[in-house]
Amino acid sequence: MAGDVLTADFKAAPYWWDLAPRPDITDAAPPKEAEVAIVGAGNVGLSAALTLARRGREAVVLDAEAAGHGASTRNAGYLGRQVWHKYGDMVPKLGRERAAEVCRAAIAAHDYAASLIETEQIACFYRNTGRFIAAPSKRVFDGLARDLAMMREDGVPVDAEMIEPADAPPAYRKGHYHGGQILRGNGTIHAGLYHAGLLERAARDGAGIVGHCPVQAIEREGSGFRISTPRGAVKAGHVIVATNGYTPRAAQWLRRRVVPVDAFMIATEPLPEDRIEHIAPGGRPMVEHRYSPCWIRPNEDGTRILFGGLSAEPPADLTQKARILRDAMVRIVPALEGVKISHCWTGKTAFTFDMMPHTGNHDGVEYAMGWCGSGVPMGTYLGHKTALRVLGDPESRSAFDGRPFPTWPFYTGRPWFLPLAVAWNKRKDRKLFRG
Numbered sequence: 522m523a524g525d526v527l528t529a530d531f532k533a534a535p536y537w538w539d540l541a542p543r544p545d546i547t548d549a550a551p552p553k554e555a556e557v558a559i560v561g562a563g564n565v566g567l568s569a570a571l572t573l574a575r576r577g578r579e580a581v582v583l584d585a586e587a588a589g590h591g592a593s594t595r596n597a598g599y600l601g602r603q604v605w606h607k608y609g610d611m612v613p614k615l616g617r618e619r620a621a622e623v624c625r626a627a628i629a630a631h632d633y634a635a636s637l638i639e640t641e642q643i644a645c646f647y648r649n650t651g652r653f654i655a656a657p658s659k660r661v662f663d664g665l666a667r668d669l670a671m672m673r674e675d676g677v678p679v680d681a682e683m684i685e686p687a688d689a690p691p692a693y694r695k696g697h698y699h700g701g702q703i704l705r706g707n708g709t710i711h712a713g714l715y716h717a718g719l720l721e722r723a724a725r726d727g728a729g730i731v732g733h734c735p736v737q738a739i740e741r742e743g744s745g746f747r748i749s750t751p752r753g754a755v756k757a758g759h760v761i762v763a764t765n766g767y768t769p770r771a772a773q774w775l776r777r778r779v780v781p782v783d784a785f786m787i788a789t790e791p792l793p794e795d796r797i798e799h800i801a802p803g804g805r806p807m808v809e810h811r812y813s814p815c816w817i818r819p820n821e822d823g824t825r826i827l828f829g830g831l832s833a834e835p836p837a838d839l840t841q842k843a844r845i846l847r848d849a850m851v852r853i854v855p856a857l858e859g860v861k862i863s864h865c866w867t868g869k870t871a872f873t874f875d876m877m878p879h880t881g882n883h884d885g886v887e888y889a890m891g892w893c894g895s896g897v898p899m900g901t902y903l904g905h906k907t908a909l910r911v912l913g914d915p916e917s918r919s920a921f922d923g924r925p926f927p928t929w930p931f932y933t934g935r936p937w938f939l940p941l942a943v944a945w946n947k948r949k950d951r952k953l954f955r956g
């Protein structure tokens with residue numbers, strides 16, 4: 522039965538883990554004391570740990586599971602230069618000056634991550650491919666063009682061009698998209714190798730990494746904190762919470778401010794090079810410009826196609842999910858009919874109530890989370906900035922400082938409303954596709 526669309530060796534696990542398996546750091550006990558305790562060993566926690574370790578600070582990173590269990594090794598590996606919001610939507614809320622500042626920060630985040638890859642020589646197949654933003658309709662196409670003109674007017678250094686429907690990649694089902702936009706300067710990486718590179722550099726420079734050590738409580742003790750885990754407590758001068766879509770009850774104030782959303786991905790079996798080039802010319806990945814987007818990209822060496830999307834459904838059965846995603850992929854790229862799926866996986870990404878990333882300090886606890894789809898570059902960058910804040914370095918300043926971190930009354934961190942929100946987004950998306 523599975524033989525129809527799944528390969529015989531199908532894995533319900535991230536494709537990235539084949540080349541970058543999760544490190545099994547189970548034996549190390551947490552230290553009794555550390556200058557800084559970091560909760561969460563994703564890209565954000567490790568980026569903060571690397572910066573602290575480089576400045577000679579004693580940092581320990583605690584993760585509830587194996588380091589990298591979270592979205593950092595499950596994502597699509599897009600290294601973008603933008604935030605979730607359209608520029609035109611940010612301007613009425615923030616004003617033109619601040620909206621432009623946020624866009625520049627997103628570019629700085631990309632550039633920080635890209636230069637880290639280069640200077641640290643992290644072998645993660647980074648490619649500066651650009652990105653194709655697919656427009657579901659002429660209305661969206663026109664909106665993208667207006668946004669681009671406005672950003673240019675305000676001096677945002679965005680490098681992009683509009684792509685008429687006739688010039689869009691020919692592999693997409695005819696008429697499915699009304700062209701779109703190419704955003705230059707965006708890149709792709711192998712998500713697992715990027716995380717493994719950060720982990721290796723942070724550990725090599727002296728950061729302690731302790732897996733399978735869930736933080737159960739964060740309490741004030743003297744001028745610092747007591748971090749409780751089942752394997753002993755850590756007394757720390759500072760604490761950074763970097764748990765994004767996995768934020769636990771131990772950080773309830775933050776948990777109430779992020780909305781975890783399950784995202785799903787599939788990888789195809791290996792395909793001939795010319796077929797991949799036809800679907801993603803120049804290795805360029807695609808993302809749809811809509812409320813509940815799908816995305817498609819070649820893998821790190823251009824031998825497979827990876828496809829994904831967001832969902833409100835719990836990740837119950839990944840073989841079933843693989844079939845659903847495969848069908849969605851073939852609806853967009855008919856040339857992939859008959860291709861088998863080798864991997865299907867899921868991860869939790871986090872959105873916020875204002876759809877902006879947040880970093881700051883609440884009751885002494887430092888945090889960086891709520892990436893709204895751009896956590897790979899933005900998380901690396903703001904993890905670094907959070908570490909600089911702990912060090913009292915004025916370079917810690919970013920466009921996201923001092924912003925209130927909103928929540929909803931009665932929201933406790935369990936997003937019961939998500940199926941409704943997704944249904945609402947689907948309704949809005951249907952309208953977008955109708956133009």
Ligand SMILES: Cc1cc2nc3c(=O)[nH]c(=O)nc-3n(C[C@H](O)[C@H](O)[C@H](O)COP(=O)(O)OP(=O)(O)OC[C@H]3O[C@@H](n4cnc5c(N)ncnc54)[C@H](O)[C@@H]3O)c2cc1C
Binds near residue numbers: 562584599769784
């Ligand atoms: C399928 C998918 C595709 C995505 N694609 C992209 C993309 O292409 N580009 C992009 O920029 N973003 C993408 N994202 C989002 C991006 O992956 C995340 O925003 C980013 O990786 C978050 O990093 P993080 O370090 O904040 O959190 P995570 O990597 O999620 O790490 C959080 C960690 O906290 C740990 N934790 C939880 N509770 C505790 C506790 N009590 N004690 C200790 N540790 C705890 C978890 O075990 C986990 O390891 C995607 C996400 C998904 C799921």
